[in-house]
Amino acid sequence: MDNPVLSLSGATLSLRGNAGLVEILKGITLDVHRGESVGLVGPSGSGKSSLLMLMGGLEQATGGSVTALGHDLSAMSEDQLARLRRDHFGVVFQSFHLIPTMTALENVATPLELAGHRDAHARAADELAAVGLSDRAGHYPSQLSGGEQQRVALARAAAPRPDIVLADEPTGNLDSANGEAIVELLFGLQERHGTTLVLVTHAPDLAARCDRVITLHDGRIAPEETASEAAE
Template identity: 65%
Template sequence: MTDPVFQLQDVTLKLKGNAGPIDILRGVSLEVTKGETVALTGPSGSGKSSLLMVMGGLEQATGGSVLALGQNLSTMNEDALSRFRQGRMGIVFQSFHLIPTMTALENVATPLELAGVSNAFEQAEAALSAVGLAARINHYPTQMSGGEQQRVALARACAPRPAILLADEPTGNLDSVTGATIMDLLFEMRDSYGATLVLVTHDPALAVRCDRAISLADGRVA
């Protein structure tokens, strides 16, 4: 029996809105096992991205329990969650979230330095080379295309060789050809060190590449 990487039990998420509380997640229960690749699918507003954020400890569930690698994220404060993610989770966002005043190399090396990695810049350079950006390490985000910026974001997420990779619509801001290249790289990085991958996608072709798809509708597993 493969150990579960994620165990969610009756997870709810309620956020404040102008007209009162809004139920985003309504009792989600699921398990993801080690090395598995899972797609979170469903229409816009179904709770996919919110579920991914809860799984990554970037959004605190308002009910239920969220266990990642055996640790209960539901009981951790923000500092504890940040420490837990370091080296264990790599997260790729749709909008890249690169620091504009830093080069590609610095963007990838900074989280490694914060995690206490002694050869952070060497490791960052190797990660950028792995995504085909060896010649762009000293370029700033504004000097790169969207696809190149997402490669930097992917290198940053994968450089620490985390046990978990989370990706929120990682190709959403890219054209189809560039998006396909990014997804090939994401799967390659997953394979290179056996990470567990959970991704949010609207793309059926991408969902079928995963081991399974979990469909959400109105904040529930459909």
């Protein structure tokens, strides 16, 4: 198998709170390969979102190592991490994080413009069409439904053709119909572009769509199971 696009070895994450140092992740060792879809599941507080943040360099591991696309994330500056995310990652959160003063088209085009793409608006229009929102391109987030806002957020993540998409409860704020539409779009992106997909979810049916399911308990990885086993 090819070299992993994401590799964690003994990764730990500890944060200092009011009660002192709290261990959130405790020795995570995990490889994710190009084109894979991996679901992260487990009870609330088990460390799923924190693990996703480590993978994207949004949190720094306090021990062990985290490598993404051959880069040691702990050795990179904040500027270097930001460029790596801009050029190679798409991130989709439960909260949409759209810029309220920008239209849907402008929200999708902004990361492309920051990356220096001269055809940013044309590519943004194509991505909005891919998520069925061509007729809403000129609308502001406040004029869009929750499902439409999440589709804009997904189009924004997909527009740079990222190597890796990290999705944190992407259907958590949506009703079942809109949630299913977002799931189809996420896996469609993976299939069209060979994107590696890592998603955090509480939904068993969504996890079962993934190639692998990683279960976390109290900051540690439980024995792995395949998607078919998770569905049984």
